[in-house]
Amino acid sequence: MINSTYYPQRRFESGDLPGFDANYYLSNNPDVGNNYSSWSKDLSSLHYADYVRASPDLNTAWEGVRAANPGSLGRWSWGTEHWNKHGKNELGRIRPLVVGGRQPHPGDTRTVWTGASIPDSKEKADFAAWHYDAFGRDEGRFKNEADWYNSPGQQQVRQNKFQADLLAQQKASAEEMAKIQEEMAAQAARVKGSSPTGVGGAASIRGSRLSMTQSGGRKGTKQFSRPTQYLNTLGIGSGGTASRSPQHTL
Numbered sequence: 140m141i142n143s144t145y146y147p148q149r150r151f152e153s154g155d156l157p158g159f160d161a162n163y164y165l166s167n168n169p170d171v172g173n174n175y176s177s178w179s180k181d182l183s184s185l186h187y188a189d190y191v192r193a194s195p196d197l198n199t200a201w202e203g204v205r206a207a208n209p210g211s212l213g214r215w216s217w218g219t220e221h222w223n224k225h226g227k228n229e230l231g232r233i234r235p236l237v238v239g240g241r242q243p244h245p246g247d248t249r250t251v252w253t254g255a256s257i258p259d260s261k262e263k264a265d266f267a268a269w270h271y272d273a274f275g276r277d278e279g280r281f282k283n284e285a286d287w288y289n290s291p292g293q294q295q296v297r298q299n300k301f302q303a304d305l306l307a308q309q310k311a312s313a314e315e316m317a318k319i320q321e322e323m324a325a326q327a328a329r330v331k332g333s334s335p336t337g338v339g340g341a342a343s344i345r346g347s348r349l350s351m352t353q354s355g356g357r358k359g360t361k362q363f364s365r366p367t368q369y370l371n372t373l374g375i376g377s378g379g380t381a382s383r384s385p386q387h388t389l
């Protein structure tokens with residue numbers, strides 16, 4: 140029969156892995172793409188029994204041979220013989236290639252379908268999904284960007300960056316504040332140094348008044364008053380009139 144107990148489960152497709160992003164995985168893990176390139180060219184990993192099952196005409200032919208001769212070749216051996224004689228030159232044939240090596244238990248063997256009828260992008264995506272499921276997960280790789288972003292390592296990276304940015308901002312603010320304080324101090328010093336000095340202070344004014352004091356204790360404008368004694372000698376009394384000298388007749 141085409142659908143054996145293990146045949147449907149052996150084929151691994153990217154859709155079997157929920158959330159898997161082949162483009163992300165391949166772009167961040169170039170070694171997986173390199174492995175795919177070498178693996179897909181090694182047709183010795185062909186699963187010959189599934190090669191027969193995947194091509195309805197081949198499986199029908201084999202079943203006809205088995206019905207006519209029950210002791211004839213089994214599906215694997217018949218498929219190997221057909222591949223070597225015809226199949227390798229028939230480019231349209233589906234080629235189920237084993238990934239990870241053929242396992243003793245048929246249920247453990249996995250294949251990825253290749254061939255001209257399978258788009259290269261699908262082959263590569265299926266292989267990448269299998270790689271992640273078999274190895275990548277345990278190696279700490281991520282199946283999509285969301286898994287990478289939410290991983291503990293990336294969360295710590297973002298936390299470290301936040302702390303570093305915060306410290307940098309605090310340092311910049313402190314330096315800016317210190318600069319502002321320096322500029323304010325310099326401005327205050329300039330203002331103080333440019334105060335007018337032409338007009339003396341209170342002490343200098345008092346000193347100038349003292350310098351104007353004359354003997355006798357007169358100060359200020361009183362020193363310019365007319366001396367009373369001198370005026371009396373001239374006959375100018377307080378409110379009186381001076382005596383007139385006798386007139387002489389010439």
